[in-house]
Amino acid sequence: MARTAENGTAERILDVAEALVQSRGFNGFSYADVAQELSISKAALHYHFAGKAELGEALVDRYAARFSAALTVVDRDEHDAPAKLHAYARLYADVFKDDRMCLCGMLAADYATLPDPMRDRVVRFFDDNERWLARVLDAGRSKGTLKFHGSARSVARTLVGGLEGAMLVARPYGDVRRFRTAASLLIDGLAVD
Amino acid sequence: MARTAENGTAERILDVAEALVQSRGFNGFSYADVAQELSISKAALHYHFAGKAELGEALVDRYAARFSAALTVVDRDEHDAPAKLHAYARLYADVFKDDRMCLCGMLAADYATLPDPMRDRVVRFFDDNERWLARVLDAGRSKGTLKFHGSARSVARTLVGGLEGAMLVARPYGDVRRFRTAASLLIDGLAVD
């Protein structure tokens, strides 16, 4: 595989940084936090990621790639639109652990303070999600398994916002059920009677 | 009125700090930012608010009081449930200006890093909102002007989350219409056909 040894460390840095950003926000964690958690020096972090901005970019890239891969799996495993939507909501619910919320939802809150390259990536994440959802919604309406008013794109945006917001508000209560109930209501509202 | 002169400064501090927190988050602004904007010294800020934590508490208190007062006005001016819900959504839309989102939505993102007194106030804000909405929803269902599945409390939570999330996601796009479209879809889904 000719894989260099540094790969392990970079991944572990991303793992720790990701958890920190998801729970504390981009301005709520430091290189020192990551270094301490991994028992390495701050300087070592700078070897793998030039600065916080570059670490942030890598964070969103990896998160978006994983999410995209998960959507591909959903497309492969679920064949009707309602099932795809429930699987989609489950992806969000899986994120909701250890005080975490969606990485990009958190970064949307931090948006005003983010460097441009990170901003672009966050917007692209939402765009990709909306596109995927709009496709599922359109297919469901055509097949008669879903019904809704307005454009598929509008409903897709409402769903993304609704799920992100459900995580945001559920987190202070530390209660996953709060998220799941909201997610179910959002999606069941699209079911045919 | 026997109102002391310091009142003006404290209010202006709160105004500036509020705007900063709503756009940058609680960890994204500093006493120096507020001081510079008002052309006063950081030490002057500490005279009015002992520390950042106390400033944060005052911020949420004032915001919650204003929101509560606005809900009272809605109750007085609007008499059917659908109109109240639309007025409620308008309160949110009014907040969405100059890169701002709901103060408590932003603080929900920062929740893991907040001091306890601020946490309690944020949760209370959401509780109050849910209680008000649940009351409106129940009344609307009884009167036959609204229809929905599940408990009024669950739908209330879904609405709060949906609206907060709609702001969160619309902000990176700097597009109020994105928020309004989502808000309309959420509320129109409760209308009787």
Add this chain to the structure above:
DNA sequence: GTCTATAGGCAGATAGAC
């Protein structure tokens, strides 16, 4: 690749004069 040491800046906060 990882370390120690350190630079340079900004954070929140305090002391004491006016």
Add this chain to the structure above:
DNA sequence: GTCTATCTGCCTATAGAC
């Protein structure tokens, strides 16, 4: 009430040894 001056600590980042 507001100021200047200052403290302490943490932040991101770099230099240079191993």
